[in-house]
Amino acid sequence: DGGITQSPKYLFRKEGQNVTLSCEQNLNHDAMYWYRQDPGQGLRLIYYSQIVNDFQKGDIAEGYSVSREKKESFPLTVTSAQKNPTAFYLCASRRGSTAGGYTFGSGTRLTVV
Amino acid sequence: AQTVTQSQPEMSVQEAETVTLSCTYDTSESDYYLFWYKQPPSRQMILVIRQEAYKQQNATENRFSVNFQKAAKSFSLKISDSQLGDAAMYFCAYRSAIYNQGGKLIFGQGTELSVKP
Numbered sequence: 001d002g003g004i005t006q007s008p009k010y011l012f013r014k015e016g017q018n019v020t021l022s023c024e025q026n027l028n029h030d031a032m033y034w035y036r037q038d039p040g041q042g043l044r045l046i047y048y049s050q051i052v053n054d055f056q057k058g059d060i061a062e063g064y065s066v067s068r069e070k071k072e073s074f075p076l077t078v079t080s081a082q083k084n085p086t087a088f089y090l091c092a093s094r095r096g097s098t099a100g101g102y103t104f105g106s107g108t109r110l111t112v113v
Numbered sequence: 114a115q116t117v118t119q120s121q122p123e124m125s126v127q128e129a130e131t132v133t134l135s136c137t138y139d140t141s142e143s144d145y146y147l148f149w150y151k152q153p154p155s156r157q158m159i160l161v162i163r164q165e166a167y168k169q170q171n172a173t174e175n176r177f178s179v180n181f182q183k184a185a186k187s188f189s190l191k192i193s194d195s196q197l198g199d200a201a202m203y204f205c206a207y208r209s210a211i212y213n214q215g216g217k218l219i220f221g222q223g224t225e226l227s228v229k230p
Contacts, residue, residue, distance in 0.1 A: 104158035
């Protein structure tokens, strides 16, 4: 079955370390997105990519980096420059047409220890 | 920039009753999409209902319906015959129909719905 796989489900990071969250889709979707979820703030866009080898910053890109070397994969790196990385991270993908619906992954919970 | 506002952080409804969740948005665009997503404790995002701005008819999906008021920029969700499984966080979201906007979703802050048996 097609879908989006995020891994790991839970991730612990020591302060000062970079960590990478994985997001893989087999839906042949063109666009992929990373959102951060904090209590009381809804979901906020970190980065998005509409085609391979191209991506744009969202509203809260500082302290994060991404790559889009393959259509299926859109990994998110949380760098040591992100001052408050503890959050729930959701990846999503969408067909390229404007009418295309979203498919969400099951999320990664990142905790700084 | 577009914004989405959900002014009810928490709502409660008795099982089998009806509840309405509010959402307002701000945009200067005329063509866009509006969504309601449900996030249960599993945290999986589930699409509840979707509305195209160019359609005047309100969308309906079984027990879920919307009241879309384009001029007022309001998009409320009505849940009829509430069930225990409806308990979740509900998010209102906006998406521009303009391609170079990236198809990104802009979310409200969410409304936590509890259903009392």
